[in-house]
Amino acid sequence: MAMEPFQVFAIRYGHLGNRHPGQSYILADPHEYGPDLDYFIWVVRRSDGMFVVDTGFSAESAIRRKREQLRHPVDALRLLDIDPEKVSNVILTHLHYDHAGNLDQFPAARFHVQDREVAYATGRSMCHPFLREAFDLDNALEMVRKIYAGRAVFHDGDSEVAPGLTLHRVGGHTAGLQILRVWTERGWMVLAADASHLYSHFEQGRVFPVVYNVAEMLEGYQLLYRLADSPDHIVPGHDPLVMKYYPAARPELEGIVVRLDAPPSR
Ligand SMILES: [Zn+2]
Numbered sequence: 001m002a003m004e005p006f007q008v009f010a011i012r013y014g015h016l017g018n019r020h021p022g023q024s025y026i027l028a029d030p031h032e033y034g035p036d037l038d039y040f041i042w043v044v045r046r047s048d049g050m051f052v053v054d055t056g057f058s059a060e061s062a063i064r065r066k067r068e069q070l071r072h073p074v075d076a077l078r079l080l081d082i083d084p085e086k087v088s089n090v091i092l093t094h095l096h097y098d099h100a101g102n103l104d105q106f107p108a109a110r111f112h113v114q115d116r117e118v119a120y121a122t123g124r125s126m127c128h129p130f131l132r133e134a135f136d137l138d139n140a141l142e143m144v145r146k147i148y149a150g151r152a153v154f155h156d157g158d159s160e161v162a163p164g165l166t167l168h169r170v171g172g173h174t175a176g177l178q179i180l181r182v183w184t185e186r187g188w189m190v191l192a193a194d195a196s197h198l199y200s201h202f203e204q205g206r207v208f209p210v211v212y213n214v215a216e217m218l219e220g221y222q223l224l225y226r227l228a229d230s231p232d233h234i235v236p237g238h239d240p241l242v243m244k245y246y247p248a249a250r251p252e253l254e255g256i257v258v259r260l261d262a263p264p265s266r
C-alpha cells in the first residue's frame with residue numbers, strides 16, 4: 001500500500017528587518033543587501049499523526065531581544081485547528097531561543113531532540129558568550145525539566161519517527177541541529193530549519209555567522225540536496241521568500257500560513 005503523504009505547513013510568527021549584511025553572512029560585502037529574517041514554526045500532519053516542529057520564541061524574549069512577534073507561535077497553531085494542550089509530539093530542530101521557547105505550553109507533548117543538542121546547550125560550550133548568545137537559559141532549564149519528567153525523546157544522528165518522516169543531525173549552526181525529511185504528495189521534501197537560514201546560504205554555499213562548526217554547516221548543504229527530491233524541495237528556516245513561493249493554506253491565511261507540500265512558484 002502506498003504511504004500516506006504528510007501535509008506540511010509553515011506558520012510565520014515573527015520578523016526582523018534592518019539587518020546589516022554581516023549579520024547574515026560571514027565575509028559579507030558591506031555594500032550588499034542585508035536580508036530580513038522571518039520566524040516560523042512548522043506543522044507536519046496526516047491522518048495517523050501530527051508533529052509540531054519548533055515552538056518559537058516567547059513574548060518575553062521577543063521584547064528583550066527586540067524581535068517583532070507578529071503573533072504568538074503557540075496561539076497561531078489554532079489557525080490550523082490545533083489545540084496546543086493536546087499536541088503529543090514536538091520536534092525541536094535545535095534549542096536556540098527562537099525555536100525552543102514556550103515548551104511549558106505543550107503539557108501533553110514529548111519533545112524530540114538530538115543528544116548532542118542538549119549536551120551543547122547545557123555543557124561547556126555555554127561558557128562562551130558567543131556560543132550561548134542565541135540560547136535562553138529559561139528554555140534550556142525547561143528542556144531539562146522535560147527530561148526529568150520523562151518527556152524527552154533523544155535521537156542520535158538519523159532516525160525515523162514515523163514512516164515517511166525522518167530526522168537527521170546536521171550540526172554546523174549548533175552542535176545538535178537536526179533537519180526533517182518528509183514524504184509529501186510532491187515527493188521527499190526537507191525542512192532545513194537553521195541548517196540554511198536563507199535560500200542564499202545553501203544555494204551559494206555562504207555561511208551564517210551564528211555557527212558552531214563551519215565545515216559541518218557546509219556539509220549540511222550537501223545533505224539537504226541529497227535528501228530532497230530537488231532543490232525546490234528544500235525549505236530554508238528564516239527566508240521571507242518562503243511566504244512568497246508557497247500558497248496560503250487558506251485565502252484568509254495569506255502571509256501567515258503556507259502549504260509547503262504544494263509546489264513552490266519560483
Ligand atoms: Zn538557530
Ligand SMILES: [Zn+2]
Pocket residue numbers: 096098099194237238
Ligand atoms: Zn533560527
